[in-house]
Amino acid sequence: MSDMEKYNKPWDSNLITREYFDSLLVEMRHIDSVIPSTKLELFGETFDTPIMMAALSHLDNVCENGMVEMAKGAHAANAVNWAGMGDEVEIAAITATGARTINIIKPYADNDYIFRRIEHAERCGVMALGMDVDHSFQGNGKYDVVLGEKMKPKSLIELKEFVKSTKLPFIIKGVLSEQDAYKALEAGAKGIVVSHHHGIMNYTVPPLYILPKIAKVINHQIPIFVDCGIVSGMDVFKALALGADAVSAGRVIMEPLRKSGSEGVKDQIIKMTEELAGVMARTCFQDLNHIEPSVICHRNGW
Numbered sequence: 001m002s003d004m005e006k007y008n009k010p011w012d013s014n015l016i017t018r019e020y021f022d023s024l025l026v027e028m029r030h031i032d033s034v035i036p037s038t039k040l041e042l043f044g045e046t047f048d049t050p051i052m053m054a055a056l057s058h059l060d061n062v063c064e065n066g067m068v069e070m071a072k073g074a075h076a077a078n079a080v081n082w083a084g085m086g087d088e089v090e091i092a093a094i095t096a097t098g099a100r101t102i103n104i105i106k107p108y109a110d111n112d113y114i115f116r117r118i119e120h121a122e123r124c125g126v127m128a129l130g131m132d133v134d135h136s137f138q139g140n141g142k143y144d145v146v147l148g149e150k151m152k153p154k155s156l157i158e159l160k161e162f163v164k165s166t167k168l169p170f171i172i173k174g175v176l177s178e179q180d181a182y183k184a185l186e187a188g189a190k191g192i193v194v195s196h197h198h199g200i201m202n203y204t205v206p207p208l209y210i211l212p213k214i215a216k217v218i219n220h221q222i223p224i225f226v227d228c229g230i231v232s233g234m235d236v237f238k239a240l241a242l243g244a245d246a247v248s249a250g251r252v253i254m255e256p257l258r259k260s261g262s263e264g265v266k267d268q269i270i271k272m273t274e275e276l277a278g279v280m281a282r283t284c285f286q287d288l289n290h291i292e293p294s295v296i297c298h299r300n301g302w
Ligand SMILES: Cc1cc2nc3c(=O)[nH]c(=O)nc-3n(C[C@H](O)[C@H](O)[C@H](O)COP(=O)(O)O)c2cc1C
Pocket: 054, 055, 056, 057, 058, 083, 084, 085, 086, 104, 132, 173, 195, 196, 197, 198, 227, 228, 229, 230, 248, 249, 250, 251, 252
């Protein structure tokens, strides 16, 4: 990030997040190190990488059948796929690729519609589902409207009902405070995504800044996922070290998707996974479960 960018947009949560990633430094630990495993165990299934697709949507302007191509790429890399807003036909097409998919349903104003979408996602065989609770308001304090669809913030009671309505793990996406982490646990969520939804509000804390505090609240009871601004295996490593169980990558896969479709997505996941393995080898962590925060140092000023 250039000084000019920082100067011109000091409020930009994406720039603040990038700056925070780059403020984190990593010790090296070579003695006794071995070739590391990047295998992820999640909800009883095993994947080759903790790098998952982000819950994206509407990728047809990136490449034809963008969401399906992304799913195929994730499947080919044996990575978890996520899917955001999309109609039932699209979710069915995504899951038909065989990609193990987590479907994030929007906080629609109409709860009956949410229950129907939960049932539909279950029928499609998703591995988990959830809601991006951070997409309920517009910046002017009114309820959000996304592509003509009305949204409404959800109460703890409503979230408990969504969780109760499904046998699948229900994940709350858009947790960026200890307060919401406590509430997610109380709601019965089976996972959270620490995220500011690529800068939905200005001046948000970077996910990795708040992550250690959230991890303390969650205390290994449910998996913690992180997204926003992850572009390299080193970024992934820092997130895992500070308390994430896995991460999602969104915008970084869009250019490879545009250029080479599912192959591009697969290659990008593999490239970042190899970078992660490289850092794990040089920090003496044999697998994901051993990575811990003492390896991270903070530059002055943070
Ligand atoms: C084109 C696009 C569409 C997205 N659609 C959704 C969505 O439907 N549901 C959702 O929860 N998040 C959605 N997101 C947010 C991502 O899941 C993710 O939180 C965000 O992009 C941060 O990750 P990144 O910096 O790796 O892109 C979308 C992001 C992008 C770029």
